[in-house]
Amino acid sequence: MIEVVNDLLAYDGLKIIQRPDMFNFSLDSLLLGYFAPVNYKTKEIIDLCTGNAPVAMYLSLRTEERIEAVEIQEEVFDLARRSIEMNNLEDQITLYNRDLIGIHKQLGVNKFDLVTCNPPFFKLLETSNLNKNEYKTIARHEIAASLEDILIESKKLLKNKGFLSMVHRPERLSEILTLMREHCLEPKTIRFVYPKKGTTANTVLIDAQKGARVGLKVLEPIFVYENGEYSDIVREVFHYKKTML
């Protein structure tokens, strides 16, 4: 198995260990890390479906608080563990190699201010064209946890008025909003990401607040490319530094 060490961001800062045969981190994770609602009141943070921990590491640039991170696949967890050690983030990020379902029993109910999650995007249908690579399959398809499993667990983990911040595919937006509301997670802000002008959105960032009242804001769209180059906002995501705190 070949491993590579990449920069997490567009400068010589955080490093991330990847394996080309696994599901490697993508812009989705960086956008989630950048846009998740973190402020001075955000004390307890957990990242579900952490993979090789790009979201948790990104969040370490935005807060000094401790971050819990959960990954079910042992080999992927191992990459995350070594990435975190390589960046000397062991004191801030605690990893759990386990199923996210039921983790509130280990870590506590009504405890977290923020749950982040870059989940598997695809429903598992009988007709699903599953990736033969098991790592990628679990990262992409709802095998280990469905969207609803993640929402149920998030609701238990979150304090009242705590936030779930998620990245997903617009194709599934109506299901996501419906299920969030069924589980007392009220969608509060949405932001769509478009590859460039003139295309449909291919990514959506959603923040839902536990026990909040109805009322949604649809924030300014993000275009990844503008005039053939990365847009200013995407450059800012790539260049985020701890000193920007």
Add this chain to the structure above:
Amino acid sequence: MIEVVNDLLAYDGLKIIQRPDMFNFSLDSLLLGYFAPVNYKTKEIIDLCTGNAPVAMYLSLRTEERIEAVEIQEEVFDLARRSIEMNNLEDQITLYNRDLIGIHKQLGVNKFDLVTCNPPFFKLLETSNLNKNEYKTIARHEIAASLEDILIESKKLLKNKGFLSMVHRPERLSEILTLMREHCLEPKTIRFVYPKKGTTANTVLIDAQKGARVGLKVLEPIFVYENGEYSDIVREVFHYKKTML
């Protein structure tokens, strides 16, 4: 009561009779008229909450088919009737002065290819700061019909695979999507309208299809103003002519 005759669009074409003391037509109606899914297969069309009929009249530019239009308020219906006569559209647009609830009993179930609706945007809450003007209150608040009433009626009116095309406020998006799905109207395309760059969306256009499978497209955003002037797409909405058919 003062009445004025305005151009519906930005040229000397369709006229619309308005009363400044009533709720006058807005960009929302033109956007709905422009973006509603009309093609050569769209034979049976009905516009609910028609007001002084801006959507129905806009649609008359896009199709030769007959259009039914329903308005509950007698005085507003009267404006619509006279606007339609003034434009010689009586043969194409048939108006009904009645409650939309139950209109399927008069016009038929599983009949329509397209239902359009620019509904009252605000929920009626005990704390609602109601407009003292009854016309505006009914046009803006869910007094005569709630969102759910409209969806239930639309489902009955529509053929299987027919479309409901609606304009609404993004604040209520999660309710809208949830209720649509409860009533077998699957959201298929969404388009957000932003006043200009750097703002949140203030309008959303949604097409839902009766009995369709899950799967949503979020189309390119619309900015009303770009560089301080109407954007190209909004100019196109304002300048739409029958000859563009």
